[in-house]
Amino acid sequence: MKFSTAYLALYNAAQACGWAAILVVLAIGVAQRETPEQLYDRAAPLTKLVQGAALLDTLHAAVGLVPSSPALSLMFWVGRGNALFAITEPIAALHSSWWAVVMLGAWAAAEVIRYPWYAATTLGACPGWLTWLRYTMFIPLFPVGTIAEMALMWTSLPELQSRRLYSLALPNPYNWAFDYHRFIQIVLLLYPLLWWQLYSSLLRARAKKLGGGSSKGGSSKGGSSSGTSGDGSRPPAADILRQETRTKLLKVQ
Amino acid sequence: MKLEVVSRSGRSIATLDVNPDSTVAELKKKFHGLKKTYYPARQRFALPVKAGETRGQVLSDDKRLSDYGLTEGGKLEFKDLGPQIGYSTVFFWEYFGPLVLYPLFFFLPQYMYPHIKAPAGAPQHALVQKLACAYWCFHYAKRIVETFTVHKFGHATMPIFNLFKNCGYYWGYAAYVSYFVNHPLYTAPNETVSVACLAVAVLAQLGNFWSHIILSGLRKPGEKEYKIPKGGLFNFVTCANYTFEIWGWLLYSVAVQSIPAYLFAATGAAQMTQWAIAKHNRLRKLFDGKDGRPKYPRRWIIFPPFL
Numbered sequence: 359m360k361f362s363t364a365y366l367a368l369y370n371a372a373q374a375c376g377w378a379a380i381l382v383v384l385a386i387g388v389a390q391r392e393t394p395e396q397l398y399d400r401a402a403p404l405t406k407l408v409q410g411a412a413l414l415d416t417l418h419a420a421v422g423l424v425p426s427s428p429a430l431s432l433m434f435w436v437g438r439g440n441a442l443f444a445i446t447e448p449i450a451a452l453h454s455s456w457w458a459v460v461m462l463g464a465w466a467a468a469e470v471i472r473y474p475w476y477a478a479t480t481l482g483a484c485p486g487w488l489t490w491l492r493y494t495m496f497i498p499l500f501p502v503g504t505i506a507e508m509a510l511m512w513t514s515l516p517e518l519q520s521r522r523l524y525s526l527a528l529p530n531p532y533n534w535a536f537d538y539h540r541f542i543q544i545v546l547l548l549y550p551l552l553w554w555q556l557y558s559s560l561l562r563a564r565a566k567k568l569g570g571g572s573s574k575g576g577s578s579k580g581g582s583s584s585g586t587s588g589d590g591s592r593p594p595a596a597d598i599l600r601q602e603t604r605t606k607l608l609k610v611q
Numbered sequence: 612m613k614l615e616v617v618s619r620s621g622r623s624i625a626t627l628d629v630n631p632d633s634t635v636a637e638l639k640k641k642f643h644g645l646k647k648t649y650y651p652a653r654q655r656f657a658l659p660v661k662a663g664e665t666r667g668q669v670l671s672d673d674k675r676l677s678d679y680g681l682t683e684g685g686k687l688e689f690k691d692l693g694p695q696i697g698y699s700t701v702f703f704w705e706y707f708g709p710l711v712l713y714p715l716f717f718f719l720p721q722y723m724y725p726h727i728k729a730p731a732g733a734p735q736h737a738l739v740q741k742l743a744c745a746y747w748c749f750h751y752a753k754r755i756v757e758t759f760t761v762h763k764f765g766h767a768t769m770p771i772f773n774l775f776k777n778c779g780y781y782w783g784y785a786a787y788v789s790y791f792v793n794h795p796l797y798t799a800p801n802e803t804v805s806v807a808c809l810a811v812a813v814l815a816q817l818g819n820f821w822s823h824i825i826l827s828g829l830r831k832p833g834e835k836e837y838k839i840p841k842g843g844l845f846n847f848v849t850c851a852n853y854t855f856e857i858w859g860w861l862l863y864s865v866a867v868q869s870i871p872a873y874l875f876a877a878t879g880a881a882q883m884t885q886w887a888i889a890k891h892n893r894l895r896k897l898f899d900g901k902d903g904r905p906k907y908p909r910r911w912i913i914f915p916p917f918l
Contacts, residue, residue: 528796534870535791 362423363480369414370477376408377469384463395454401462402447409438409465434556438465441507445514445542448523457509464503471495493564500560504553511542511549518542612683614676616642616656619688629676636672642689652695652768657688673835695768702758705777709785710751716786716793717744727795737799742809743792743867750816750859757820761827784878788871800868812862815855818844822852837897839907848911849894850887857883857914880914887913 380401387397413435419428441461446452475492478484517523524538612631616624625645629638639651657667658679667688670679681687716723720734791797799805821843829838844851860876891912900906912918 528794529798531798531800531868532870533791533794533797533868 366418366423366480367477369418370473370480373408373412374470374473374477376404376411377466377473380404380408380462381466381470384459384466388459393454394456394459397459398453398462401459401466402442402453405462405465406442406447408469409435409442412438430556433552437507437552440545441510444524445518446510449514449517451517452510452513455510455513457506457513461503461506461510464499464506468496468499468503490568493560493567496557496560500557501553504549508546508549511546515539515542612681612685614638614681615684615686616689617686619690624689631677631681632675634673634675635670638670638676639672649691650695653692655690655692657690659686659688671835692770694771696771696774697768698764698766699758699762701769701774701777702762703755704774705781706751706754706758708778708782710748710755712782712785713747713751713789714744716789720793720795723790723793724795729795734795736793737797738802739799739805739809739866740793740797742806743863746809746812746863747789749813753816753820757823761820761823763827763830784871784875788869788875791869791871792867798868800866805866805868808862808866812859812866815859815862819852819855819859822855826852837894839894839898839905846910848913848915849891850883850913853883853887853913854915884913884918887918 383400383404384397387400392400415424415426416428416431416435418424419426419431446458446461452458471488471491475484475488478488518539522539524536526532526534526536528535612629614627614629616627618624625642627638627641627645629641635656636651638656639654642654643649643651656670658670658681660667668679670687717736717740718734720727721729822845825840825842825845829840830836840849840851844854848854857876857880860872860879864872864876891910895907898905898907
């Protein structure tokens with residue numbers, strides 16, 4: 359087995375285990391009727407770890423180890439990272455919000471399908487039902503997660519403003535001002551648009567993958583982005599660089 | 612001979628009766644006669660995809676139909692490139708915005724920063740702000756002049772959507788950078804360093820202009836093929852024009868010490884790098900040293916000593 363295949367299989371399996379643990383913790387907690395704050399305290403530390411580590415998905419795409427778009431992967435990671443690290447973590451009131459639990463739950467439910475699918479596809483042994491799950495469960499889970507993220511951002515606005523979090527005022531030596539509160543307001547306006555771009559590309563990928571006819575012999579989407587690479591707008595130059603890197607990496611074994 | 616024009620999904624669009632010796636340009640005129648919406652600049656024809664290809668070979672306007680081995684009953688794939696706009700038109704508008712927008716913040720702060728109580732009298736600017744404004748305007752004026760006197764465009768048109776995309780980029784960044792560099796609460800950095808940086812930046816602009824002259828002279832009128840750039844920095848760097856451009860904006864950013872300026876420089880550099888890698892690889896693939904073709908020399912791509 360190639361080293362890169364083993365590495366990817368291991369990485370995706372590790373992510374799958376992490377997210378499974380989060381889902382189990384949340385499920386047990388909900389069954390025991392814990393408060394949102396208790397649920398968050400249980401699930402957040404591990405979530406921060408695996409979601410932070412998911413930056414590797416972008417790295418893999420950037421060096422050509424997987425065929426996904428690094429730009430899409432990074433956008434996805436930044437969106438989630440913002441919701442978890444920048445918005446929910448620092449604002450204590452959000453820890454007792456059910457929206458935080460919904461967000462973590464939706465993320466975990468989607469990832470316990472996506473990462474095992476990547477692992478199985480990398481090893482060339484992906485069962486049909488797993489592919490079906492991977493290309494179907496996003497349909498309810500993705501909007502739920504997105505709405506939860508938006509709800510948390512919306513609720514955070516007053517505290518972002520009063521605490522002036524991550525903001526910079528003039529005058530300063532960087533000759534720049536940044537109002538994070540205003541920034542999140544703009545992000546909230548753009549979120550539905552960005553969400554739709556990702557969602558519709560997933561729907562198209564679903565049609566291609568599941569919608570009847572010959573599948574062109576497993577294009578190994580052992581990749582790390584939920585976005586499809588088939589929208590034809592990827593610049594060729596980046597492709598060339600990535601393909602060359604990929605060739606060099608694969609030659610190593 | 613009769614040629615069948617099909618869409619990329621295989622649907623038959625039209626049948627054209629053409630002379631095998633006629634050029635692709637003449638074919639496009641004929642097609643325009645049949646389908647009034649598709650003026651020639653919007654048309655793209657390609658041969659059907661052959662085994663082992665991802666895309667069919669695109670037909671070049673100046674070649675003859677017989678050059679592509681097209682015979683009676685041959686098929687051509689048609690793609691509508693969408694409404695087109697001239698390259699120089701787009702270039703003019705995308706550069707005109709920054710030329711006009713940037714000085715607005717410099718000369719009319721009372722309107723551009725209405726929330727800041729301005730001290731009475733003429734706006735107070737540090738020397739670096741004045742020189743930066745002059746540099747910025749000189750840069751975009753130069754670009755407009757080059758568009759109409761120096762540049763020779765490989766394509767005549769581009770999709771009209773690009774007008775809005777490109778203007779959004781240039782005008783947006785012009786406002787973003789200018790807002791902060793000309794802000795009443797701007798903190799001027801060390802004047803000597805700033806002036807020195809802008810002076811070197813002007814030299815970079817001259818280097819960029821010289822590079823454009825060299826590129827413009829590569830093809831004689833009527834020539835269409837790629838040439839190996841030579842002369843000036845091109846002897847060492849494939850995209851020497853981009854090298855000078857990146858240096859210019861880097862030095863501008865150091866001179867004004869403003870994050871938006873660095874962001875602008877970085878974004879431009881990233882885009883130019885993508886283009887440079889593609890161009891470098893295209894030239895290396897073309898000039899492979901076989902069949903009497905010269906071998907493309909070992910060169911930096913865009914920014915020694917890094918790439």
